[in-house]
Amino acid sequence: MKKQSMTGIAMSVALALFMAPHAVQAHEGTHSTPKAGATCDMTGKTEMVKKKKYRTVNYVCLPNSKWSQALPVSKSDLTTKDMWAKAANTGMSAAFGLVTNPTDKDIRVIGARSPKYTSFAQLHEVVMDPATNQMVMQQRPEGLLIKAGETIELKPGGNHIMFMGLRQPITAGALVPITLIGSKGETLKFTAMGKVYAGANEEYDSGDMSSGMSSGMSSGMSSSN
Ligand SMILES: [Cu+2]
Structure with a gap:
């Protein structure tokens, strides 16, 4: 009896641990790709984006809360x-x-x-x-x-x-x-x-x-x- 309920608790803890990272990932996935001149929410944040096959660009969230040019x-x-x-x-x-x-x-x-x-x-x-x-x-x-x-x-x-x-x-x-x-x-x-x-x-x-x-x-x- 006791053993069974303990297993049940362990299962739900394991499930919660398993679920949590997925919830975080889904949230992070909602971030949009920077666009020059668009509003950004954390000045100082930078993003490196692969544009085409051989071209990689940096974006910087400038102190005026706008994304820099690519x-x-x-x-x-x-x-x-x-x-x-x-x-x-x-x-x-x-x-x-x-x-x-x-x-x-x-x-x-x-x-x-x-x-x-x-x-x-x-x-x-x-x-x-x-x-x-x-x-x-x-x-x-x-x-x-x-x-x-x-x-x-x-x-x-x-x-x-x-x-x-x-x-x-x-x-x-x-x-x-x-x-x-x-x-x-x-x-x-x-x-x-x-x-x-x-x-x-x-x-x-x-x-x-x-x-x-x-x-x-x-x-x-x-x-x-
Ligand atoms: Cu400082």
Whole structure:
């Protein structure tokens, strides 16, 4: 008797576990393919789409909540040095280091991604919020411009690559693959090293979103048009 009912419980648990991933998959399947100029709900999100047999394009959800043009993927001329990512278990994290433009033309970076570690990343700056006199971070509306021949330093308290919501912890010594996307679709892949760091705890200034991070993000961003 007892054994039978236990089996029954085990069955329904197993069934629930089996069903759950399918429900999630169906939901994810409803996402539409990005379209240049169309509204997107999570700025900083990027999508790589295979258009034709040999053509792959990047889309970036820009800070104005519109999808970028289809940007044909090519190899970036940028180089990086000493890239590292702040060790963290959950929530947000950020990546820093030196990015150099060795060419004689300016290069603008408009997006970043690290799908292994975060569903989307943003390019952030740290500014003074005059209302509170606090340093806060926010998305850089024009991305990162790296002038011909120049090196920029992404650093705590300054510009950085923000990981919005970790999918898995960044541990000390972890190798974190990151891709930067240029305004012409050029991609730069590099690896940042996980590092324990006490700073870089600026508040995220999301405009009118002052309450909880995740709920504020989704409600605030989906309501914009
Ligand atoms: Cu940030």
